[in-house]
Amino acid sequence: MLRSSQAGDETDWVARVQRGDREAFTPLVERHERRVRSLVYHLVRRRDEVEDITQEIFIKAFKNIRSYNGESSFGTWLGRIAVNHCYDYLRREQKARVSYHWQMPEEAGRRMEENLEQQQPLSVEEEIALRDLAAKLLERAPADDRVILSLKELEDRSVEEIAELLDLRVNTVKVRLHRARKRMLEDLKRWRQGR
Amino acid sequence: MRCEEFEERLGELESVDLPAPLREHAAGCAVCRGYLRDWRVARAGLRLLAAEPVPEVSVGFAARIVRQLEETAPVRASEEFLEHVGRRFVYASLALALTVLLFLLLPSSGPLRAPTTADRYWAGPETFAAENDLVLNNDSASNQAVVPNAGEGSEETSK
Numbered sequence: 001m002l003r004s005s006q007a008g009d010e011t012d013w014v015a016r017v018q019r020g021d022r023e024a025f026t027p028l029v030e031r032h033e034r035r036v037r038s039l040v041y042h043l044v045r046r047r048d049e050v051e052d053i054t055q056e057i058f059i060k061a062f063k064n065i066r067s068y069n070g071e072s073s074f075g076t077w078l079g080r081i082a083v084n085h086c087y088d089y090l091r092r093e094q095k096a097r098v099s100y101h102w103q104m105p106e107e108a109g110r111r112m113e114e115n116l117e118q119q120q121p122l123s124v125e126e127e128i129a130l131r132d133l134a135a136k137l138l139e140r141a142p143a144d145d146r147v148i149l150s151l152k153e154l155e156d157r158s159v160e161e162i163a164e165l166l167d168l169r170v171n172t173v174k175v176r177l178h179r180a181r182k183r184m185l186e187d188l189k190r191w192r193q194g195r
Numbered sequence: 196m197r198c199e200e201f202e203e204r205l206g207e208l209e210s211v212d213l214p215a216p217l218r219e220h221a222a223g224c225a226v227c228r229g230y231l232r233d234w235r236v237a238r239a240g241l242r243l244l245a246a247e248p249v250p251e252v253s254v255g256f257a258a259r260i261v262r263q264l265e266e267t268a269p270v271r272a273s274e275e276f277l278e279h280v281g282r283r284f285v286y287a288s289l290a291l292a293l294t295v296l297l298f299l300l301l302p303s304s305g306p307l308r309a310p311t312t313a314d315r316y317w318a319g320p321e322t323f324a325a326e327n328d329l330v331l332n333n334d335s336a337s338n339q340a341v342v343p344n345a346g347e348g349s350e351e352t353s354k
Contacts, residue, residue: 022264029257034249041249051252058260065269116235119211127243134240153241181206185233192233 010074017065029058032075036082042154043086043147045135053089057082072164079165083147090143137184145180152177196220201227205234 010031016024033054040053061081068077112126122130138146151157151165159177163170201220208214213221213231221228 018269020269022261025264026257026261029260033252033256037252038249042245045244047250050250051256054252055256055260055263059263059267062260062264063267063269113232113236116239117232122239130236130240131243131247132240134237134244137237137240138244149241153238154245156245178203178206181234181237182202184237185230188233188237189229 011070014065014068014070014074017062018068022062025058025062028074032078033058035075036078039079039082039155040086042150043083044089045138053085057085060085076164080167083151083165087143087147090146133188137187140187141180141184144176145183148173148176149180149184198224198227198230202230205231211235211238 010028013024013028017028036057037050037054040057041047041050044050044053046053057078061078064081068074108126112122112130114120115122115126138149141149148162148166151162152159157165159170159173162168162177163173166173168176196216196219198220201217201224204214204217208217221231
């Protein structure tokens with residue numbers, strides 16, 4: 001959350017950019033770059049693309065800055081642009097879906113599940129396998145599910161924040177989250193049955 | 196507790212510790228035990244993903260963006276409005292054109308359609324032969340009602 005003086009600075013910078021002062025965009029980029037980059041990385045999960053996509057989002061924000069009317073904070077407005085941009089990217093990319101395989105023998109998988117149940121620490125190999133599995137489950141999920149799950153589980157955003165970013169009602173977000181989780185677990189179950 | 200409720204409450208859990216009602220339901224329901232096992236695996240994997248460090252951008256990122264902005268101008272609100280309205284106008288025109296085209300191309304149909312002059316013209320000489328058929332003409336009045344202009348045809352024949 002921005003302090004009031006910071007928010008005041010931000011309003012001033014936005015107003016200057018809206019009047020055509022490009023230099024005033026620099027502090028806005030500096031202030032929000034980390035947040036946008038994290039969002040992009042968690043939604044898209046392509047290390048090699050994060051910088052380019054983040055740059056595209058800032059340029060899009062600059063082009064549309066006159067449509068920003070201060071109804072929400074600049075960060076939320078920028079977040080919406082970022083989510084929509086990532087969503088478009090995912091829809092384009094998902095044409096080439098990858099299939100996954102979990103590189104873990106059945107016995108080792110069962111041992112890991114027991115460790116998880118008893119809340120025991122995992123080995124490095126188990127952690128790598130789990131991370132790989134979760135990443136592949138997200139890759140395989142439809143773009144809508146992937147965005148909402150990433151915002152909740154990776155970005156750790158509250159349901160209210162997600163509702164603001166996606167321009168949805170809080171209850172709709174809850175329902176969509178539940179369905180997205182369920183679909184992801186069904187996918188995991190299908191994978192188990194095919195193992 | 197229903198299985199659906201079990202799944203919903205599990206999704207909303209912040210910690211990995213199961214509250215007693217969920218534990219009790221899982222103990223007596225094999226389907227939900229399987230769901231819980233998958234949920235633990237997926238959740239642990241997602242937690243690990245979330246903990247991964249986000250890649251850094253290269254030095255001078257903000258300056259590079261601002262340099263790039265020199266070739267870019269913000270879209271004016273009026274331009275944006277015109278573009279928005281213009282796009283809607285184009286879509287509406289296309290929809291209207293498509294409707295008119297469909298109306299012109301598709302033939303009218305249905306059991307109540309009356310024969311038109313064009314239908315009679317395209318029906319060919321067989322129709323006229325039927326009209327001049329003596330058997331038909333000499334039949335009852337109902338036949339005259341069925342065959343158009345049957346009466347006129349008979350008058351011409353008798354003449």
